[in-house]
Amino acid sequence: MKTPIYLDNHATTQMDPRVLDAMLPYFTEYFGNAASRNHEFGWVAEQAVDKARKQIADLIGASAREIIFTSGATESDNLAIKGIAEMYAEKGNHIITAATEHKAVLDTCKKLEKHGYRVTYLPVKGDGLIDLDMLRESITDKTILVTIMYGNNEIGVIQPIAEIGKLCREKGVIFHTDGVQAIGKVPVDVNKDNIDIMSITAHKLYGPKGVGALYVRRKSPRVQLTAQMDGGGHERGMRSGTLNVPGIVGLGEACAIAQREMPEESKRLQYLRDKLRNKLESELDEVYLNGSWEHRLPHSLNLSFAYVEGESLLMGINDVAVSSGSACTSATLEPSYVLKALGLGDDIAHSSIRFGIGRFNTEEEIDYVADKLVSVVRKLRELSPLYEMAKEGIDLSKVQWATD
Amino acid sequence: MAYSDKVLDHYNNPRNVGSLDKGAENVGTGMVGAPECGDVMKLQIQVNDESGIIEQAKFKTFGCGSAIASSSLATEWLKGKTVDEALAIKNTDIVNELSLPPVKIHCSVLAEDAIKAAISDYRTKQTKRVPSEQTVA
Numbered sequence: 001m002k003t004p005i006y007l008d009n010h011a012t013t014q015m016d017p018r019v020l021d022a023m024l025p026y027f028t029e030y031f032g033n034a035a036s037r038n039h040e041f042g043w044v045a046e047q048a049v050d051k052a053r054k055q056i057a058d059l060i061g062a063s064a065r066e067i068i069f070t071s072g073a074t075e076s077d078n079l080a081i082k083g084i085a086e087m088y089a090e091k092g093n094h095i096i097t098a099a100t101e102h103k104a105v106l107d108t109c110k111k112l113e114k115h116g117y118r119v120t121y122l123p124v125k126g127d128g129l130i131d132l133d134m135l136r137e138s139i140t141d142k143t144i145l146v147t148i149m150y151g152n153n154e155i156g157v158i159q160p161i162a163e164i165g166k167l168c169r170e171k172g173v174i175f176h177t178d179g180v181q182a183i184g185k186v187p188v189d190v191n192k193d194n195i196d197i198m199s200i201t202a203h204k205l206y207g208p209k210g211v212g213a214l215y216v217r218r219k220s221p222r223v224q225l226t227a228q229m230d231g232g233g234h235e236r237g238m239r240s241g242t243l244n245v246p247g248i249v250g251l252g253e254a255c256a257i258a259q260r261e262m263p264e265e266s267k268r269l270q271y272l273r274d275k276l277r278n279k280l281e282s283e284l285d286e287v288y289l290n291g292s293w294e295h296r297l298p299h300s301l302n303l304s305f306a307y308v309e310g311e312s313l314l315m316g317i318n319d320v321a322v323s324s325g326s327a328c329t330s331a332t333l334e335p336s337y338v339l340k341a342l343g344l345g346d347d348i349a350h351s352s353i354r355f356g357i358g359r360f361n362t363e364e365e366i367d368y369v370a371d372k373l374v375s376v377v378r379k380l381r382e383l384s385p386l387y388e389m390a391k392e393g394i395d396l397s398k399v400q401w402a403t404d
Numbered sequence: 405m406a407y408s409d410k411v412l413d414h415y416n417n418p419r420n421v422g423s424l425d426k427g428a429e430n431v432g433t434g435m436v437g438a439p440e441c442g443d444v445m446k447l448q449i450q451v452n453d454e455s456g457i458i459e460q461a462k463f464k465t466f467g468c469g470s471a472i473a474s475s476s477l478a479t480e481w482l483k484g485k486t487v488d489e490a491l492a493i494k495n496t497d498i499v500n501e502l503s504l505p506p507v508k509i510h511c512s513v514l515a516e517d518a519i520k521a522a523i524s525d526y527r528t529k530q531t532k533r534v535p536s537e538q539t540v541a
Contacts, residue, residue, distance in 0.1 A: 309442055311468035315415055347439035383421055385446035385464040386439060401438035
């Protein structure tokens with residue numbers, strides 16, 4: 001077993017060697033511009049792009065013509081939200097999203113607020129899911145877009161996408177979802193799930209960084225977008241810019257592999273995840289699961305180890321790559337807004353660890369991580385004045401802390 | 405973030421972890437920080453009645469590695485000092501010794517606060533204690 005062990009697969013994934021093999025010829029041998037219509041070099045590139053478009057569409061139950069290539073999910077989210085806001089500005093100015101969305105969605109919405117749009121940020125329940133009744137009540141005749149992510153990047157919960165989509169369909173509102181964490185991990189079908197527009201990225205499913213896509217529904221309803229970049233009118237006028245052919249080939253191949261292997265792979269990931277949770281919970285007291293267990297991505301686990309601060313925990317497992325919701329690990333010195341949105345106290349948010357299990361993790365690695373965490377948590381609790389007080393029966397929520 | 409060797413050493417081998425009897429009259433206890441801020445330090449000193457020298461110091465800390473190292477270092481420095489000498493320990497001394505980056509300076513401030521709080525608790529106990537001893541005498 002090699003260390004460090006990578007368990008941060010929500011952040012990014014290791015590229016699958018099969019994806020790299022598919023891409024390599026398109027850097028050197030087949031280097032043409034897919035928009036060059038009058039020679040062999042361009043045709044070969046275009047064929048490769050068309051194949052990838054089909055591979056991506058097949059994975060999500062779409063048609064190839066509904067796939068627009070971008071530089072990644074942040075661009076896809078920006079293009080979807082701003083593009084729809086601009087296109088449908090005459091119909092209304094109201095957008096609905098959720099408090100636990102990725103910053104690429106939240107900050108885009110905040111930007112639109114400065115330009116006269118009104119945004120509703122739905123709170124989530126304690127399990128991280130939105131309340132469908134609250135969504136229904138929030139939709140007005142001015143609502144043009146609902147944007148709710150498929151699977152959450154921090155806590156791994158899966159929103160009731162099909163129901164949200166159905167509700168949006170009934171109300172004639174466009175439904176966008178950021179699908180990056182879910183695609184390739186759970187079956188995503190734009191028709192069964194009633195999705196109108198969806199953000200996709202390659203590097204979360206063992207593909208290369210810097211390439212993504214946007215699914216844009218062509219019929220019932222036909223979704224239109226105002227382009228956010230001006231140029232050569234590529235991608236049906238929605239996204240100008242020379243196509244990143246090797247990257248697109250990689251995204252396509254990553255989708256094809258995911259489609260073939262997902263049923264087996266998600267079972268394996270879920271087995272490893274459940275084993276990790278069971279081991280930790282059977283050997284340690286006061287370990288709390290963050291987010292719904294039932295509605296969850298198979299590779300996701302987010303736990304809080306009470307009375308232990310997240311950064312010190314990460315320090316103790318420095319040969320394991322994971323993330324923490326602790327303020328100390330973020331640039332802003334604020335604990336995770338996603339965990340806070342679940343109603344968790346800051347202390348529990350500070351004590352959280354996100355595990356993201358991936359294609360290349362082994363059972364041996366999971367066992368090693370579990371054992372290591374148990375010993376580090378025990379050691380840090382010996383150091384923790386809070387653990388000592390809790391064991392003495394003191395209710396920490398009633399203590400008057402000496403703060404500035 | 406890369407930690408200095410000294411921070412790593414204190415994190416891996418924390419000095420003087422534990423608790424002293426907080427009811428004892430020659431023990432001062434300082435508890436600073438709050439769980440929601442991600443840092444709580446408990447620092448205790450035990451002062452020799454005759455010499456006035458801190459003969460024992462213990463800590464427990466909930467916080468990041470730098471907070472653990474700051475309080476661990478503080479206990480090392482406290483032992484063998486008089487209370488007045490202990491009051492002269494400044495957070496900047498801790499910053500320098502542990503090579504803390506700017507974002508971790510608050511950990512050293514917390515350690516200085518914990519020292520001051522422990523001494524203040526000790527002194528409060530002493531002022532209450534003196535008259536009672538006199539009456540006994």
